[in-house]
Amino acid sequence: MTDLIKLRGVNKYYGTYHALRDIDLTIRAGEFFSLLGPSGCGKTTLLRVIAGFEGVSDGTVMISDRDMANVPPNQRPTNMVFQSYAIFPHLTVAENVAFGLRKRSDIAKSARAGLVEEALEMVGLGGYGKRAAHALSGGQRQRVALARALILKPKVLLLDEPLSALDKKMREHMQVELIRLQRHVGITFILVTHDQEEALVMSDRIAVMFAGEIGQMDDPETLYRRPKSRRVAEFIGKMNFLPGQVTALSAAGEASSGAPLAGHAPGTVPPNRTNRLLTDLMDKIAPGTEANADTDTAEEAAASPEVMTVDIAGLGAAQISVDQAPEGAKLGEVAVGIRPETLAILFEGEMPKRHECPGVVDEVVYYGDMTYYDVRIKDVPQPLTIAMKNLIGRPVLEVGAACRVAWDDRALVLF
Numbered sequence: 001m002t003d004l005i006k007l008r009g010v011n012k013y014y015g016t017y018h019a020l021r022d023i024d025l026t027i028r029a030g031e032f033f034s035l036l037g038p039s040g041c042g043k044t045t046l047l048r049v050i051a052g053f054e055g056v057s058d059g060t061v062m063i064s065d066r067d068m069a070n071v072p073p074n075q076r077p078t079n080m081v082f083q084s085y086a087i088f089p090h091l092t093v094a095e096n097v098a099f100g101l102r103k104r105s106d107i108a109k110s111a112r113a114g115l116v117e118e119a120l121e122m123v124g125l126g127g128y129g130k131r132a133a134h135a136l137s138g139g140q141r142q143r144v145a146l147a148r149a150l151i152l153k154p155k156v157l158l159l160d161e162p163l164s165a166l167d168k169k170m171r172e173h174m175q176v177e178l179i180r181l182q183r184h185v186g187i188t189f190i191l192v193t194h195d196q197e198e199a200l201v202m203s204d205r206i207a208v209m210f211a212g213e214i215g216q217m218d219d220p221e222t223l224y225r226r227p228k229s230r231r232v233a234e235f236i237g238k239m240n241f242l243p244g245q246v247t248a249l250s251a252a253g254e255a256s257s258g259a260p261l262a263g264h265a266p267g268t269v270p271p272n273r274t275n276r277l278l279t280d281l282m283d284k285i286a287p288g289t290e291a292n293a294d295t296d297t298a299e300e301a302a303a304s305p306e307v308m309t310v311d312i313a314g315l316g317a318a319q320i321s322v323d324q325a326p327e328g329a330k331l332g333e334v335a336v337g338i339r340p341e342t343l344a345i346l347f348e349g350e351m352p353k354r355h356e357c358p359g360v361v362d363e364v365v366y367y368g369d370m371t372y373y374d375v376r377i378k379d380v381p382q383p384l385t386i387a388m389k390n391l392i393g394r395p396v397l398e399v400g401a402a403c404r405v406a407w408d409d410r411a412l413v414l415f
Contacts, residue, residue: 001030002029003026004027004028004188005026005027005190006061007023007024007049007062008024008062010022010023010046010049010056010059011023011056011057012054020042020046020212021042022059022213023059023213027188029188030186031188032188032203033203033205033207034192034198034199034205034206035206036194036208038210042209044192045212047080050063051073051078052072053073063156079100080149080157080159081142081157081158081159083165085144087141093130093132097120097148098151100151104152119147122147122184122185123143124177125140138165142174156187157187157189160192162174162191191203199220200224203219205217210235215235224339226323229415230415239337239338240340240382241336241415242384243313243336244311244335246330246333246334246414247309247310248309249305249309249331250307252307305322307319307322308320312336316357318412320412327414342407343384343406343407344388346404346406357377358377359402359405361373362375363399364396364397364399369390370390371388373403
């Protein structure tokens with residue numbers, strides 16, 4: 001994909017209020033891109049800056065390698081679908097869709113009816129042209145707004161929380177419809193939403209915003225599984241956090257993940273084997289001997305650790321890759337994050353797992369396809385939330401039931 005939109009050093013002030021802070025952002029042609037964040041984070045302001053409804057205090061906005069400074073909204077290769085849809089109730093569906101064509105002298109009036117019907121077919125409303133706009137359902141009005149925006153064939157379609165007014169079932173249906181529509185027309189979609197699930201379902205990439213800044217920009221899976229900060233982890237979905245202590249940093253071959261190291265009881269933390277190796281080498285090797293190469297290798301392992309040994313409250317000791325610590329390898333106190341679906345309750349007859357611990361069910365929330373349990377674990381300050389699929393034959397546990405909780409060290413993220 002080629003780069004279509006480039007924002008460099010974009011700032012926006014409203015008086016003394018700093019709404020956008022040094023935004024650097026590149027959006028590709030044909031990409032479904034989402035701006036996600038809590039209310040007041042600046043995502044709609046950023047969308048309006050791209051559309052031209054808001055100017056920038058400093059920085060540049062480029063679309064198709066053209067600087068958009070002083071280019072008004074109606075001359076930009078963008079179109080916008082507003083949160084309220086802005087459908088004219090006194091016009092028919094066809095008249096609403098054709099509204100933007102009125103100023104297009106390059107399109108003959110005789111061709112407009114065909115373009116309107118083509119746009120309506122594209123959004124699944126073929127044959128609706130003569131209907132009164134005020135008689136449409138919420139989902140149909142949203143489709144009319146999409147057809148009106150797409151009929152002008154923009155390079156970029158800007159969507160300002162277009163599904164927020166729909167009920168849950170219609171919203172889920174329209175998410176799939178928008179994905180299909182974007183693939184069909186092949187243009188860039190930029191979606192503003194505060195709904196994490198919506199962004200994860202629909203997007204190729206997501207920029208998560210806080211207080212006018214981009215906290216992280218990544219594909220949905222990376223954002224969910226490997227958030228780069230606790231703030232992003234807390235905002236994207238649900239994550240449990242447990243106190244932990246990193247006690248050793250070592251090379252990949254020096255610690256076996258999930259199993260106690262030789263000479264150490266399960267649940268205890270082994271010493272730093274890299275440091276012990278260095279000490280042994282220094283005691284045994286005289287200066288100038290041929291073993292200096294081995295010393296260099298050990299020193300490099302200590303300087304560039306690949307494995308972290310962490311003692312997790314309630315769960316015990318584990319060795320995890322430094323890739324699971326987005327803020328870098330470090331000794332000392334950490335917060336250990338783990339998603340509810342990566343924890344599991346072991347039911348009667350299930351084989352023991354490498355990592356498991358006893359617990360007691362504190363709360364049960366049944367969703368039909370899933371049950372969410374809050375489970376109390378010894379030495380863990382807060383109950384852990386665990387998501388379990390309701391498979392045939394699998395019982396739903398009651399509050400107070402004793403259980404076994406299993407976990408996988410590959411699912412851990414350290415902050």
